[in-house]
Amino acid sequence: MTTTADLWFHYGRIRAERDRAVPDTFRWSWTQDSGPGPEVLGDLGGRVIGDLGAGAARHAAHLATHHETGRVIAVDASPAQYAMATDLYGHLAPRLRLVRSDVVEHLHTMVGAYDVLYSVFGALDFTQPRKLLPAVCAALRPGGRLVFSTLAHYLSGAPGQPDVTAADVPARTPDGKATTMRRWVLQEHVWTKLLDEAGFTGISTDVLPLTGDVPRAADTLLVTAFRQAP
Ligand SMILES: C[S@@+](CC[C@H](N)C(=O)[O-])C[C@H]1O[C@@H](n2cnc3c(N)ncnc32)[C@H](O)[C@@H]1O
Structure with a gap:
């Protein structure tokens, strides 16, 4: 039997040792220090909400x-x-x-169970969108909302892909060996078309500019879409 190495083993590990608090704020941006917050998710009262990744x-x-x-x-x-x-x-x-x-x-x-689904640089970035987005749409109730933040361009500054192509980006195995994983960094119009094809409507995108002089950072693309009501 082959088991796949957990390429997220190291992510957030150092922070978890020193910061166990429930965060006071919720941010979408890459640097997590500015920009809109959970209001983008709409009315949350009594809602069933899922975080993807x-x-x-x-x-x-x-x-x-x-x-x-x-x-x-x-x-x-x-x-x-x-x-x-x-x-x-x-x-x-x-x-x-x-x-x-x-x-x-x-x-x-x-299926049909969620009012709101969201992702902050999560599964939407690392999963074949043609497989994931129809599943997201079907899991929302009609009129339900998807919001996700993703890279507006590569960390190198290069523009995202003009079609549905993944890039191999650097990753580390639990024992520290260098490897790669697939990441979908797509231009706005590519996300919009994919969402439309998956059954979403009311699709809007917003670029949240990077604030501050941060190494290996990027502008954030914030995307909102709704499952079509019948
Ligand atoms: C960059 S981290 C972001 C985590 C979190 N959203 C945050 O802002 O700290 C990406 C996460 O997505 C998860 N992920 C990627 N693809 C996934 C998939 N198909 N199903 C479940 N989780 C996935 C990874 O395991 C990883 O924890």
Whole structure:
């Protein structure tokens, strides 16, 4: 049997050792220090909300703690990220539910169940969009909302892809070996077309410019779309 190395083993590990707090704020931007917040998700009162590629679930923990949500479900495929989220925020159950799963598999079990789905540089960036976006659409109730932040261009400054092509970007195995993983960095019009094809409407995009002089950083593309009501 071959097991796939967890390429998210190192992500957020140092922060988790020193910062266990539920964040006071929720940001979409790459640097997490400015720009719009959870208001972009619309009315959260009593809503069923899912975080796709939640990592340590800091955004989901914020929503479950600081907003009158119904249920927040934080989904991540990485065993390391799921373990980190459980350690940091497992105590927020049942308002926050942590799920270790590939998001596409999870969404197939949740048809029509979600009011809101979102991703902050999460699964939307790392999953074949033609497979993921139809599953996202089907998991939303009609009129339900998807919001995600993704790279507006490559970290090198090069523009995103003009078609649905992934790039191999640097990653590290748990034992520190250099490898790559697939990342979809797409131009705005490519996302818009993919969302339209997957059954979304009311699609809007916004570029949040990078603030400050930060190495290996980028502008953020913030995308909102709604599942078509019948
Ligand atoms: C860059 S991290 C972002 C984590 C979190 N949203 C944050 O802002 O800190 C990307 C996360 O997406 C998760 N991910 C990527 N593709 C996924 C998929 N298909 N299913 C579930 N999780 C996925 C990875 O495991 C990783 O934890």
